Amino acid sequence: MMATHVLVPTDPDGTISATQWLAGGRASALFAVLAGVSLALKSGGPRPVRGRERLARSAGLAARALLIALLGLALGSLDSGLAVILTYYGLLFLCGLPFLALGARPLLVLAAGWLVVAPMVSQVVRPQLAERGSSSPTFGQLAEPGQLLGELLFTGYYPVVPWLAYLLVGLALGRMDLRRRGVQAWIAVAGGVLAIVATVVSGFLTRQPSVVSALVSNPATEETRPELLERISYGVFGTTPTDGAWQWLLVVVPHSGTPFDLAQTIGSGLLVLGLCLLLVGSLPPSGDRFVAVFFGAGAMTLTLYSLHVIMKTPEVWPAEVPESYQWHVLVVLGIGIVYAGLRHRGPLERVVALASDAATRTVSSRFPSASLRGSRP
Numbered sequence: 001m002m003a004t005h006v007l008v009p010t011d012p013d014g015t016i017s018a019t020q021w022l023a024g025g026r027a028s029a030l031f032a033v034l035a036g037v038s039l040a041l042k043s044g045g046p047r048p049v050r051g052r053e054r055l056a057r058s059a060g061l062a063a064r065a066l067l068i069a070l071l072g073l074a075l076g077s078l079d080s081g082l083a084v085i086l087t088y089y090g091l092l093f094l095c096g097l098p099f100l101a102l103g104a105r106p107l108l109v110l111a112a113g114w115l116v117v118a119p120m121v122s123q124v125v126r127p128q129l130a131e132r133g134s135s136s137p138t139f140g141q142l143a144e145p146g147q148l149l150g151e152l153l154f155t156g157y158y159p160v161v162p163w164l165a166y167l168l169v170g171l172a173l174g175r176m177d178l179r180r181r182g183v184q185a186w187i188a189v190a191g192g193v194l195a196i197v198a199t200v201v202s203g204f205l206t207r208q209p210s211v212v213s214a215l216v217s218n219p220a221t222e223e224t225r226p227e228l229l230e231r232i233s234y235g236v237f238g239t240t241p242t243d244g245a246w247q248w249l250l251v252v253v254p255h256s257g258t259p260f261d262l263a264q265t266i267g268s269g270l271l272v273l274g275l276c277l278l279l280v281g282s283l284p285p286s287g288d289r290f291v292a293v294f295f296g297a298g299a300m301t302l303t304l305y306s307l308h309v310i311m312k313t314p315e316v317w318p319a320e321v322p323e324s325y326q327w328h329v330l331v332v333l334g335i336g337i338v339y340a341g342l343r344h345r346g347p348l349e350r351v352v353a354l355a356s357d358a359a360t361r362t363v364s365s366r367f368p369s370a371s372l373r374g375s376r377p
Contacts, residue, residue, distance in 0.1 A: 030268070080313050188273075
């Protein structure tokens, strides 16, 4: 995600860079899939909590979501030039709460249907909504809650309605036994196949003459198909053109929210997650601890993502140059190593956990029979 924010998206000859080709649209999608995994692990893992216990856990997760969303509004007010994801992320958490009782199989079925239907619903609904205010929601937009909600759900850079497919897939993964090698291998293989199939099928469909004609029919831009595909290959801004033809749902462009974009980025997320699980699972205990410390940044992503946004503001960081990416990585890894080595939580993670635990205890105390199970590793 930092690479797509800091490095230039094109090579000197004008072609798309390897970094943008690899991570563009996929990094934030992986972020959302992992949100679903986190949600599942915090609500029982392979054995979802039930009844009043689920109510108590849901209260804690709702408090967590609210704080993340508020932090996103604060970061969106900074002049970072980034489309801050956290407010969308918080609302995405809230939308995932009704699905906590489901197991892996129904969640996967629901996700498959959602990634097809949700983009179609968005295509119908968006023309009826006001245009989004900016790339990042801010506190100022709370004065018009209806428009802000429309932006978060449909018209924004990370629209929650189609993006719920990522969360549902992550929930399904978290309901599996991720320690089993067979499950890890299945995740990696299924992800790779899904990403390839989505790309190939989309490419075939968008080469059809009728689809080409619909995609380039905008009279304001007399583009050919190659020119159009080159222009949008770096990604769009969260959705297909609001007034565009239905054939736009066939493209696999980053940040377009089409069925093919969702399928491809879900597939790449599964591939990355499966390979990482296989790699770490093959290490001896000492190697496992080394990875946990060296990549400790992964345990405090809320703090470090916020720091990354602040570092992108002109008041904190000099004019952007590609070499600044190295410093972003060194700062993030260095802080993560220190905190992981000391076995400390990140500062923002600690604040969010305190609020979440307080909400969980409050609801649990009102329902004494909802004694919470001990946390699992």
